[in-house]
Amino acid sequence: MTVEGFIFDACQKAVDALYGVKPDNSQIQVQLTRKDFEGDYTIVAFPLLKISKKKPEDTAQELGAYLVQANPEIEAFNVVKGFLNLSLSHSFWSGLLAAVSADSSYGFAPKGSTGKTVMVEYSSPNTNKPLHLGHIRNNLLGYSVSRIIEANGNNVHKVNLVNDRGIHICKSMLAWQKFGKGETPESTGKKGDHLVGDYYVRFDKEYKKQIEVQKLQGLTEDDAKAKAPIMLEAQDMLRQWEAKDPEVYSLWETMNGWVYDGFAKTYADLGIEFDKVYYESQTYILGKSIVNEGLEKGVFYKRPDGSVWINLTNDGLDEKLLLRGDGTSVYITQDIGTALQRFSEFHLNDHIYVVGNEQEYHFQVLKLILKKLGYEWSEHLFHLSYGMVQLPEGKMKSREGTVVDADDLVEEMIATAKGMAEELGKLDNLTPDEAEKVYRMVGLGALKYFILKVDPKKSMTFNPKESIDFNGNTGPFIQYTHARIQSVLRKAADAGISISGTINPNALGAKEKELLKQIVSFPEVVAQAGASFSPALIANYAFEVAKEFNQFYHDFSILKEENADVKLLRLMLSKEVGSIIRKAMWLLGIDVPERM
RNA sequence: GGUUCCGUAGCUCAGUUGGAUAGAGCAACAGCCUUCUAAGCUGUGGGUCCCGCGUUCGAAUCGCGGCGGAAUCACCA
Incomplete structure (x- = not known):
């Protein structure tokens, strides 16, 4: 069950208890709270006014008060105009992290569980x-x-x-x-x-x-x-x-x-x-x-x-x-x-x-x-x-020799990846064979992500003069995040730190919670991408997760954290983010490296 | 001409059934490596969401009408 689903049910019960009418799907709108407001999830009060027959602010107030006293998971609320912002408890969030980390196939439905057979040509x-x-x-x-x-x-x-x-x-x-x-x-x-x-x-x-x-x-x-x-x-x-x-x-x-x-x-x-x-x-x-x-x-x-x-x-x-x-x-x-x-x-x-x-x-x-x-x-x-x-000039024309050849492009991407890695001195410790594998992974990652991040039904522009980027919203950025995480996990393993144990809810900070929110929405993104045949949803999701993690990584230290509970939580979180990045990229047909 | 799709920052793109002050990346400029990988992080500037009317408490999103672009309407595949 998703977090939105949980809040949906709680809200339905609350409205029924308060006003004697059970609202339908269209009347309960649950969404992530915007970052500039206090709270985790938001219920929009406007659709419920027909039932409550009260002003938006009053409806939200009553609903919020009821939800907090009826659900231990919901810790606090605030109302801004017609929006009811709910804060979920730390133990609720840490419980989710424990559940995710216990499920190795998190985000994916069990193989063949729908019983349906689909052909893709x-x-x-x-x-x-x-x-x-x-x-x-x-x-x-x-x-x-x-x-x-x-x-x-x-x-x-x-x-x-x-x-x-x-x-x-x-x-x-x-x-x-x-x-x-x-x-x-x-x-x-x-x-x-x-x-x-x-x-x-x-x-x-x-x-x-x-x-x-x-x-x-x-x-x-x-x-x-x-x-x-x-x-x-x-x-x-x-x-x-x-x-x-x-x-x-x-x-x-x-x-x-x-x-x-x-x-x-x-x-x-x-x-x-x-x-x-x-x-x-x-x-x-x-x-x-x-x-x-x-x-x-x-x-x-x-x-x-x-x-x-x-x-x-x-x-x-x-x-x-x-x-x-x-x-x-x-x-x-x-x-x-x-x-x-x-x-x-x-x-x-x-x-x-x-x-x-x-x-x-x-x-x-x-x-x-x-x-x-x-x-x-x-x-x-x-x-x-x-x-x-x-192309910037319009359609590719084979007769005019303006087609971008697949083999040439792949080769070029790998060469660029190699050039960059050498310039940055990133892979000096690897054997030539290992390094070659990473060049391929990164070059292809850049190409594949560049194409898949765009909504399939939209036409897209490719400018051969401006080579595909390796920084920012790109495949290598996401691959790099994965490699960073693996590096931390390797160091943890070397130090003999075990990434298991009970999570202390008090160890959860604001940034960790933001990451958890992203993690929790992964199954929904996979379902959405499946329903709409859109790898772009997965690609953009992977980028958001990686971006969030890089901010976290920059602002907080993981292995050098002195509080053992906090360190454990951050390690578990890092491990799960790494795993989700790997799965999301797998869905795009993109491999992720251990180092880069 | 008919049908379908598209139009969001200089460029490439997000924006899930209508929700809060429309977001990223690139490019530009200014910062951050003695500290877990700087392919990273932070900040600044940048918008008539093509135009108009309508529906709604609320529209980039829905409807109608324009404008602009793409695809298609083969005894081709």
């Missing part, structure tokens, strides 16, 4: 170019949300749906065939995904050239695009691929293999994992049978050219194609099929798609179609729609 790269900053946001969000959902007691399946087929893949393949001279990752020393990406760009260059030539011959822009020989060749290659032409198919396998090796390295660098990987080359045919089902039910209709459509104009949307005239499927056909397959195979309760907000319309349509087909679980599809990562 994220990453979903194309195999024609390397990952960039936009993909990083997707991967970090997907991975963090998976952990948050798991921490809320659900079983989670993390999946990746790789787009390994289609015209864009053929473009890279064709360009490599024409201009590649047999280059391989081995022969060039280039990471596979980057090598293939180069040929994707090469195709585009050639294509543009051919369009210009066609236009000189008098063709319109559209005609020139449609009739450029290299584009016709690419389309022809896609048909050959679908017919499983051995030569094309083997080239496809080879080049995709290069890309997967490259992706594997990027994922490993980012610390991203999946439980299962789906490939569109294996799933793109799915969903066709459902189209027939929909035709029979009259949900879909067929046009004279044989294409299948659904009319969603009555739902405020448009008409949507489900099957091409030639009987081949489009993206949404496949998504219908895979959703159906996944729900039946894994008995899913919820399915979350981590996909950019440019596809909001697509998922709206997908949900609606499944609903119209009568699948009740369509209500349990969630599109975690995140905003684009923009």
